[in-house]
Amino acid sequence: MNKSQNDKKALSLHKRLGGKIRIIPAAPVRNRADLSLVYTPGVAAVSMLVAGNKKLARDYTIKGRMVAVISDGSAVLGLGNIGALGALPVMEGKCALFKTFANVDAIPLVLDTQDTEKIIETVLAVAPAFGGINLEDIAAPKCFEIEKRISDVLDIPVMHDDQHGTAVVVLAGLVNALKVVSKKMSQVRIVIAGAGAAGTATAKLLKAAGAKNIIMLDRTGIISRNRPGLDGHKKDLASWTNPKNESGSLQDALKGADVLLGVSGPRLCTSADIKLMAKKAIVFAMANPTPEIMPDEAKKGGAYVVGTGRSDFPNQINNSLAFPGIFRGALDHGVTKITEKIKLKAAHAIAALVPKPTANKILPDMFDKRVAPAVAKAVR
Amino acid sequence: MNKSQNDKKALSLHKRLGGKIRIIPAAPVRNRADLSLVYTPGVAAVSMLVAGNKKLARDYTIKGRMVAVISDGSAVLGLGNIGALGALPVMEGKCALFKTFANVDAIPLVLDTQDTEKIIETVLAVAPAFGGINLEDIAAPKCFEIEKRISDVLDIPVMHDDQHGTAVVVLAGLVNALKVVSKKMSQVRIVIAGAGAAGTATAKLLKAAGAKNIIMLDRTGIISRNRPGLDGHKKDLASWTNPKNESGSLQDALKGADVLLGVSGPRLCTSADIKLMAKKAIVFAMANPTPEIMPDEAKKGGAYVVGTGRSDFPNQINNSLAFPGIFRGALDHGVTKITEKIKLKAAHAIAALVPKPTANKILPDMFDKRVAPAVAKAVR
Numbered sequence: 001m002n003k004s005q006n007d008k009k010a011l012s013l014h015k016r017l018g019g020k021i022r023i024i025p026a027a028p029v030r031n032r033a034d035l036s037l038v039y040t041p042g043v044a045a046v047s048m049l050v051a052g053n054k055k056l057a058r059d060y061t062i063k064g065r066m067v068a069v070i071s072d073g074s075a076v077l078g079l080g081n082i083g084a085l086g087a088l089p090v091m092e093g094k095c096a097l098f099k100t101f102a103n104v105d106a107i108p109l110v111l112d113t114q115d116t117e118k119i120i121e122t123v124l125a126v127a128p129a130f131g132g133i134n135l136e137d138i139a140a141p142k143c144f145e146i147e148k149r150i151s152d153v154l155d156i157p158v159m160h161d162d163q164h165g166t167a168v169v170v171l172a173g174l175v176n177a178l179k180v181v182s183k184k185m186s187q188v189r190i191v192i193a194g195a196g197a198a199g200t201a202t203a204k205l206l207k208a209a210g211a212k213n214i215i216m217l218d219r220t221g222i223i224s225r226n227r228p229g230l231d232g233h234k235k236d237l238a239s240w241t242n243p244k245n246e247s248g249s250l251q252d253a254l255k256g257a258d259v260l261l262g263v264s265g266p267r268l269c270t271s272a273d274i275k276l277m278a279k280k281a282i283v284f285a286m287a288n289p290t291p292e293i294m295p296d297e298a299k300k301g302g303a304y305v306v307g308t309g310r311s312d313f314p315n316q317i318n319n320s321l322a323f324p325g326i327f328r329g330a331l332d333h334g335v336t337k338i339t340e341k342i343k344l345k346a347a348h349a350i351a352a353l354v355p356k357p358t359a360n361k362i363l364p365d366m367f368d369k370r371v372a373p374a375v376a377k378a379v380r
Numbered sequence: 381m382n383k384s385q386n387d388k389k390a391l392s393l394h395k396r397l398g399g400k401i402r403i404i405p406a407a408p409v410r411n412r413a414d415l416s417l418v419y420t421p422g423v424a425a426v427s428m429l430v431a432g433n434k435k436l437a438r439d440y441t442i443k444g445r446m447v448a449v450i451s452d453g454s455a456v457l458g459l460g461n462i463g464a465l466g467a468l469p470v471m472e473g474k475c476a477l478f479k480t481f482a483n484v485d486a487i488p489l490v491l492d493t494q495d496t497e498k499i500i501e502t503v504l505a506v507a508p509a510f511g512g513i514n515l516e517d518i519a520a521p522k523c524f525e526i527e528k529r530i531s532d533v534l535d536i537p538v539m540h541d542d543q544h545g546t547a548v549v550v551l552a553g554l555v556n557a558l559k560v561v562s563k564k565m566s567q568v569r570i571v572i573a574g575a576g577a578a579g580t581a582t583a584k585l586l587k588a589a590g591a592k593n594i595i596m597l598d599r600t601g602i603i604s605r606n607r608p609g610l611d612g613h614k615k616d617l618a619s620w621t622n623p624k625n626e627s628g629s630l631q632d633a634l635k636g637a638d639v640l641l642g643v644s645g646p647r648l649c650t651s652a653d654i655k656l657m658a659k660k661a662i663v664f665a666m667a668n669p670t671p672e673i674m675p676d677e678a679k680k681g682g683a684y685v686v687g688t689g690r691s692d693f694p695n696q697i698n699n700s701l702a703f704p705g706i707f708r709g710a711l712d713h714g715v716t717k718i719t720e721k722i723k724l725k726a727a728h729a730i731a732a733l734v735p736k737p738t739a740n741k742i743l744p745d746m747f748d749k750r751v752a753p754a755v756a757k758a759v760r
Contacts, residue, residue, distance in 0.1 A: 003421065010422025011429065011440075017406045019442030020418060023485040024404055025476035026397045031747060032691040038400060039473040039700075041383065041669030041690055042390025044457055049391065051459075051466025060391075061468045062399030062488070077424055079431075084508040086431025088441045091509075093419040096405035105403040107487050108442070110508045122505040125498060128464040128490045129471075289421030310421055311412040320419075367411060 003289075006312075020092040021099075021107070058131065058334075067106040067132040067327050069094050070123055072114045075139035075162070075197070078265055078287040084110035087137055094136060094161075094323075102324030102372040104331065106134065116142045123150050132327045135160040140196035141233040151337065157330040159338045163201030165319030168326070168343050169363070170202045170261060170284060171209055172350035173317050176357035177305040181258075181280035185210045189257045189278070192216045193250060193292060194264035195223055195237060202261060203241060205347070208340050214241045215253045219264075222247050251276060258282060260303075262292030269293050274301025283307070284317050305359045314360040321350050321366060325375025333380045342379050349378035383669075386692075400472040401479075401487070438511065438714075447486040447512040447707050449474050450503055452494045455519035455542070455577070457668045458645055464490035467517055474516060474541075474703075482704030482752040484711065486514065496522045503530050512707045515540040520576035521613040531717065537710040539718045543581030545699030548706070548723050549743070550582045550641060550664060551589055552730035553697050556737035557685040561638075561660035565590045569637045569658070572596045573630060573672060574644035575603060575617060582641060583621060585727070588720050594621045595633045599644075602627050631656060638662060640683075642672030649673050654681025663687070664697050685739045694740040701730050701746060705755025713760045722759050729758035 014020070029038050036042050050057050058064035073087035091108030098106035111122055123133060123146075133156065135147055143160050151158040159165070178185060190211055192199045195218040203214050216223045216237055223230065224247040225238045246252065250269060254260060254276040262268055262285040269292060274283060283298045285291035286309040295306045295313050307315035326338060326346055335342070351357075353364040353374060364371050394400070409418050416422050430437050438444035453467035471488030478486035491502055503513060503526075513536065515527055523540050531538040539545070558565060570591055572579045575598040583594050596603045596617055603610065604627040605618045626632065630649060634640060634656040642648055642665040649672060654663060663678045665671035666689040675686045675693050687695035706718060706726055715722070731737075733744040733754060744751050 006416055006422050007425035010417045010425050013407065013417050013422075014426045014440045018439060018444050019446065019485075020406050021442060021485075022404050022406050023446075023475060023479055023487055024402050025479055026400050026402050027393065027476075029476055029480040035477075035691045035700075035746070036386055037390045037393050038476055039470075039691075040457060040698075041692070042386050042393075043469050043473050044459055044669045045387035045390050046394045046469040047456055047459060047462060047466045050469060051453075051462035054465050057465045057468065059398060060394045061465070062401060062472055063465070063468065064398050066399065066403075073431075076427055077420060079424055079427060082427060082431035085434050085437045085441070085443070086427045088437065088443065088509055089423050089426040089430060090419075092442055093423050095403060096407075096409055096418055097415075099403060099405055100409040105399075105401075107403055108509055109506050111505050112508050113505050118501070118505060121498070122502055125491050125493050125502040126489050126506060128492050129468055129488055289424045311415045311419075312421070318420075320415075366415070 014089060021095050062105065063129060063131050065105050065331060066130050067098060067104055067134055068109050068126065068130045069106050069134045069136055070109045070111065071136040072111045072119055072138055074114050074137070076137045077289060081139065084112055091136060097320050098324050098327070101320060102328035102376065104324060104327050116146055119146055120149050124153055127154055127156065130156060131331050132156050133158040134323060134327065137162060140200065141231065143197045144233065155336050157327065157335055157338050159326065160197060161319055161323050162197040164338060164343055165323040166198040166263065167201040167205040168322040168347045169317050169319055169350065171205050171347035172321065173284060173307055173315065173362050174206070174259065174282065175347065175351040176354055176362040177282045180305050180357050180359055180362065181282060183258055186212050188259055189213045189215065190259040190261065191253045191257045192261045192263065193268055194262065195234060196263065198263035200237065202263065203237065205340065205343055207240065208344060213243060215246065216241050217250055217253055221249050222253050260284070262286055264292060266290035267292065271297045271301030274298050274303050277302065280304040286317050305362060307362065315362050316366065317363070318366060321363060321371055322346055322375060325372035326379055328372055329376030329379025332376060335379055345378040346375045349374045394469060401475050442485065443509060443511050445485050445711060446510050447478060447484055447514055448489050448506065448510045449486050449514045449516055450489045450491065451516040452491045452499055452518055454494050454517070456517045458670060461519065464492055471516060477700050478704050478707065481700060482708035482756065484704060484707050496526055499526055500529050504533055507534055507536065510536060511711050512536050513538040514703060514707065517542060520580065521611065523577045524613065535716050537707065537715055537718050539706065540577060541699055541703050542577040544718060544723055545703040546578040546643065546666070547581040547585035548702040548727045549697050549699055549730065551585050551727035552701065553664060553687055553695065553742050554586070554639065554662065555728065555731040556734055556742040557662045560685050560737050560739055560742065561662060563638055563660070566592050568639055569593045569595070570639040570641065571633045571637045572641045572643065573648055574642065575614060576643065578643035580617065582643065583617065585720065585723055587620065588724060593623060595626065596621050597630055597633055601629050602633050640664070642666055644672060646670035647672065651677045651681030654678050654683050657682065660684040666697050685742060687742065695742050696746065697743070698746060701743060701751055702726055702755060705752035706759055708752055709756030709759025712756060715759055725758040726755045729754045
């Protein structure tokens with residue numbers, strides 16, 4: 001099915017459904033006896049118990065199972081700043097995946113503000129009912145501060161999935177792709193096109209996993225320590241990436257590179273650019289819905305392992321392999337922070353599900369029922 | 381089953397369930413084909429469509445079906461200010477009732493703030509995903525300002541159910557109770573014990589329905605125009621209730637009264653007090669979970685028609701008869717404000733479902749499947 005056909009079918013499905021999630025009672029309310037337990041007068045005993053000992057909320061209310069998927073719509077998929085209602089179909093889809101892949105109950109909240117302080121205040125204000133907060137599609141660099149400050153205050157896991165979900169799955173895929181091409185994490189030259197949420201978190205996690213030669217680019221080019229006008233976030237990136245302090249364009253960066261990780265936008269490069277890379281190059285072109293380079297183009301340029309963010313090509317590098325299991329594990333095991341160590345363990349747990357990776361099979365299928373339990377176990 | 385047994389059973393049920401609602405996908409996500417419609421890449425077409433024309437969110441997202449049940453936990457049932465987590469079991473129950481009675485998808489949000497301005501900001505910030513806002517268990521008098529200011533800004537129905545749900549069902553019950561005792565709304569003396577959210581909205585709606593002799597009381601006694609120290613809200617009440625400007629205690633008010641509406645707290649009065657009332661008195665004792673007077677006590681005092689808020693006595697005066705159908709109707713018919721006219725129509729629609737009321741049957745059963753559709757139709 002081509003894009004236009006798929007789009008039509010997606011539009012028609014969404015209109016028929018009128019929203020992709022439903023709320024149902026966990027127990028039937030059939031009669032007055034049920035009602036006197038689920039609602040008044042019985043519920044008063046539960047309310048008093050939980051009010052008196054707030055920790056019991058995890059056992060007696062939805063707090064023990066419910067995750068909020070929250071976006072301000074400022075960086076939705078690869079579509080940019082399309083606002084709260086534009087973000088809503090994506091957040092609903094994410095909630096459907098949470099349930100499908102890890103039996104996590106998740107609800108979408110899209111915010112009528114894009115102001116950092118107001119986003120933080122709003123998330124903190126609605127937090128009590130939730131056992132986890134999945135931040136989603138919030139633009140960089142404000143996403144870093146928002147995640148950190150919310151996470152510092154709350155005693156539930158808070159994860160900006162565009163950062164850490166992506167980072168975990170990229171690392172999982174890269175671990176196996178490197179096996180396919182017989183190269184080592186500590187020796188490869190890794191080019192990350194895109195210094196936003198995903199690119200930054202990916203670089204950090206790859207470094208934690210042993211990568212030593214990471215070159216990052218934004219729209220202006222390679223991020224180097226002597227580039228004028230860098231903001232605080234990019235100055236920080238420059239301080240621990242780009243070991244030889246190179247500067248220049250994407251093409252300069254790609255010369256001899258072993259890995260290109262695209263977390264930027266559609267149609268960034270061509271097969272001619274890929275030809276600049278080292279032999280047995282790995283290309284993950286993850287912009288959604290249109291990747292930085294289409295897989296056939298990347299292969300034409302000589303790439304050996306190619307992944308995208310899409311479900312209609314091989315090697316889907318999709319957060320859905322990570323976030324459901326991460327939150328499932330956090331809810332199950334009372335984990336209150338998603339640490340770097342947890343992310344490393346989650347990535348290796350995903351990679352381990354494909355013990356003999358090939359160029360067209362570096363990651364488990366998203367519908368592989370082993371994935372979420374394996375990730376949840378790693379989170380413990 | 382006595383209260384203590386019911387409480388135990390309620391606690392045990394809540395612990396077993398771990399929360400009373402679940403989120404499920406509206407369509408299965410079984411494979412990559414499903415995923416490419418529900419999520420990327422297909423969802424991008426839906427996001428762009430909705431971002432470009434926000435009115436379409438009602439057709440293509442959960443906005444067309446989803447209500448937020450929001451509380452700050454400041455006035456939960458009759459339990460008082462027990463905070464966000466104490467409120468959560470009640471809000472979950474309410475969401476279960478929304479689905480059970482009117483197929484409305486509702487989610488609970490409990491707020492980690494009790495500040496008027498912050499509550500308003502938070503509700504406005506999370507509003508985009510919702511087609512309606514049910515405010516719940518927020519203390520008076522701040523509930524009046526909160527509801528009004530949120531309702532003024534949003535183009536979706538906003539209803540503080542403690543006010544208007546109660547008012548609608550009380551009016552419905554009173555219309556039929558007056559039939560039972562052959563008295564007229566315009567002629568009866570109505571005592572409302574409680575000048576909070578429920579009492580105030582009930583008084584307003586009864587006045588709109590033709591009641592001319594309403595006496596309101598708070599903890600201090602009858603609210604009269606010459607009582608010193610009244611706040612703005614109570615001054616307003618004094619200006620259009622209490623036609624003879626009486627003052628005194630509950631007992632003073634009850635002398636010769638035809639109707640006592642209790643919306644205050646547990647064990648307010650005794651059978652001796654009810655004996656002060658006129659013949660064929662009507663008593664609705666609606667404090668939850670413990671009413672102002674137990675039904676057998678009220679009958680002992682001579683009350684002819686007795687209702688409570690509870691499901692384990694006859695004549696349950698419970699908002700569940702109103703709120704599911706009101707929001708169902710508002711969602712179905714694109715109603716953006718719950719006006720006084722809508723509430724009157726809803727109350728008469730409920731009353732009309734019991735064409736021949738008796739002392740023990742003034743209202744339809746909450747499980748009568750005709751109720752929500754009848755109310756929804758009246759909302760149109």
